[in-house]
Amino acid sequence: MSELQFTIDGKDCKAKSGQTIVEAARENGIYIPTLCNFQGMKPAGTCRICTVKVAGRYQAACTTPAAPGMIVESNTPEIEDMRKAIVEMLFVEGNHMCPTCEKSGNCELQALGYRYTMLAPRFPYLWPVREVDAHAPKIYLDRNRCVQCLRCVRGIVTGDGKHVFALSQRGNKVGIDIDAQLAAGLSEDQAKKAMDQCPVGAILRKEIGFAVPIGRRKYDGKPIGSEV
Amino acid sequence: MSKPIVATASLAGCFGCHMSILDIDERILTLIDLVEFNKSPIDDIKKFTKMCDIGIIEGGCCNSENVENLRAFRKNCKILISCGECAIMGGLPAMRNGIPVKECLEEAYLKSPTVDDTIIPNDDELPMILDRVYPLHEIVKIDYYLPGCPPRADLIWEALVALLNNKPLSLPYEVVKFD
Numbered sequence: 502m503s504e505l506q507f508t509i510d511g512k513d514c515k516a517k518s519g520q521t522i523v524e525a526a527r528e529n530g531i532y533i534p535t536l537c538n539f540q541g542m543k544p545a546g547t548c549r550i551c552t553v554k555v556a557g558r559y560q561a562a563c564t565t566p567a568a569p570g571m572i573v574e575s576n577t578p579e580i581e582d583m584r585k586a587i588v589e590m591l592f593v594e595g596n597h598m599c600p601t602c603e604k605s606g607n608c609e610l611q612a613l614g615y616r617y618t619m620l621a622p623r624f625p626y627l628w629p630v631r632e633v634d635a636h637a638p639k640i641y642l643d644r645n646r647c648v649q650c651l652r653c654v655r656g657i658v659t660g661d662g663k664h665v666f667a668l669s670q671r672g673n674k675v676g677i678d679i680d681a682q683l684a685a686g687l688s689e690d691q692a693k694k695a696m697d698q699c700p701v702g703a704i705l706r707k708e709i710g711f712a713v714p715i716g717r718r719k720y721d722g723k724p725i726g727s728e729v
Numbered sequence: 730m731s732k733p734i735v736a737t738a739s740l741a742g743c744f745g746c747h748m749s750i751l752d753i754d755e756r757i758l759t760l761i762d763l764v765e766f767n768k769s770p771i772d773d774i775k776k777f778t779k780m781c782d783i784g785i786i787e788g789g790c791c792n793s794e795n796v797e798n799l800r801a802f803r804k805n806c807k808i809l810i811s812c813g814e815c816a817i818m819g820g821l822p823a824m825r826n827g828i829p830v831k832e833c834l835e836e837a838y839l840k841s842p843t844v845d846d847t848i849i850p851n852d853d854e855l856p857m858i859l860d861r862v863y864p865l866h867e868i869v870k871i872d873y874y875l876p877g878c879p880p881r882a883d884l885i886w887e888a889l890v891a892l893l894n895n896k897p898l899s900l901p902y903e904v905v906k907f908d
Binding site: 592596598599600601602605606611614615618619620621622625626628629630631715721722723724 | 811814817818819820821823824826827861864866867871873874875876878900902903905906907908
C-alpha cells in the first residue's frame with residue numbers, strides 16, 4: 502500500500518492510501534472525536550462529531566479518505582464549538598438521565614460532554630416519548646438514550662448473516678427496532694458485544710448493572726481520546 | 730465591608746446538593762466566616778430579608794410553588810446558580826415528562842396498591858402540578874451551572890471561592906460529572 506502525506510492543523514501526517522482522516526489522525530497521535538464510528542466497522546458518518554474542514558468545506562473525517570497534500574483543520578475554536586453543539590444537541594434530542602443510567606461513567610456521549618465541559622446545553626430539551634423494549638431475555642433496548650449511531654445495526658449480525666437491529670421510521674421519528682426472534686437467540690457473547698458496541702446506554706445486558714464502582718469507570722479519571 | 734450574602738433552596742430536588750454543600754467538610758467553618766446566609770434551609774430563614782449576592786438552587790420546577798420560589802430568587806439574588814442535574818435538566822423528577830399529568834396523579838393516588846382514601850388531593854393550599862418538569866434556565870435567567878448528581882463538594886467550594894474572589898473558575902476534569 503502506498504503512503505501519502507497530508508497535514509492536520511499544520512502538523513505533517515502520513516497515511517496509507519484509502520485510510521480515513523480519523524484513522525490516519527489516530528496513527529499520527531491526533532485525536533479527532535468520534536461517536537458513531539467503531540474500529541473495525543465500515544464508517545457510516547451519522548453523528549458528524551468528527552467534522553473537520555478540508556479546503557474550506559466541512560467533511561466527516563470518519564468517511565473521508567486522506568488524500569495527498571490534503572490540508573485538514575480540526576482543532577480550531579470554530580470546529581470545537583460546533584462539536585460541542587452537536588454533543589449538546591444529542592443530549593436534548595433524547596432523554597439522557599445520566600444519574601439513573603447504568604452506562605454512566607462508561608458512556609461515550611457523556612464522555613464527550615465531559616471532554617467539552619458541557620455545563621448546560623444551549624438548546625431546549627425536547628422530551629421525546631420513546632418506548633423501552635425489554636422483551637429479549639439477555640438485553641434490553643432503551644430508546645430514550647439512543648443516538649442513532651447505527652453501530653448495533655451495522656455490527657450485530659447472527660452466524661447466518663441476519664441483522665438483529667434495524668432502523669425504523671424517518672426524520673425525528675427515526676428509531677432502532679430489535680428483531681424479537683433473533684434477540685431471543687442471542688448468545689452471552691453476542692449480548693455482550695451488543696452492549697459494548699452501543700456508545701450510550703441504549704443497549705444494556707440484563708442483571709449485570711452497576712458492577713464497577715464510581716471512580717473506577719472508564720471515563721471517571723481520564724477524558725475520552727486521551728489514549729491517542 | 731459587609732459579608733457577601735448567600736441564599737439557597739431545594740425545589741424539585743432531593744436535598745442531595747445541599748448535602749454536597751455540607752460535604753465541603755471543615756471548610757464550612759471558613760465559609761461561615763466568609764459569607765452570611767439569608768433564605769436557606771441551612772439557617773431556616775423562610776423569606777428573603779434583604780438583597781442577596783449569590784443564590785444557589787437545586788432541583789427543577791415541577792409545580793407552581795417551585796416557579797414562584799424561583800422567581801423570588803431571581804428577584805432577590807444578583808447571581809443565580811443552577812446546582813445539580815435536576816436544576817439543569819429536570820433530573821429524576823423529569824422521568825414523568827413523557828406521561829400525562831392525569832395518569833401520574835391516578836397512578837399515585839388512585840391505582841397505587843397502598844392507597845386508602847382514593848381521591849386526588851385538590852385544595853387551594855396545594856401547589857398546582859406543572860405539565861412537565863422544567864429546568865431552571867427555561868423559566869428564569871441563570872448565571873452559572875454546576876453539573877453533577879450531586880455536584881462534587883470541591884466543585885461547589887471552588888465555584889463559591891472563585892465568585893467571592895472575583896476570579897475565573899477552573900474546572901478540572903475530575904469534578905465536572907453528570908452523575
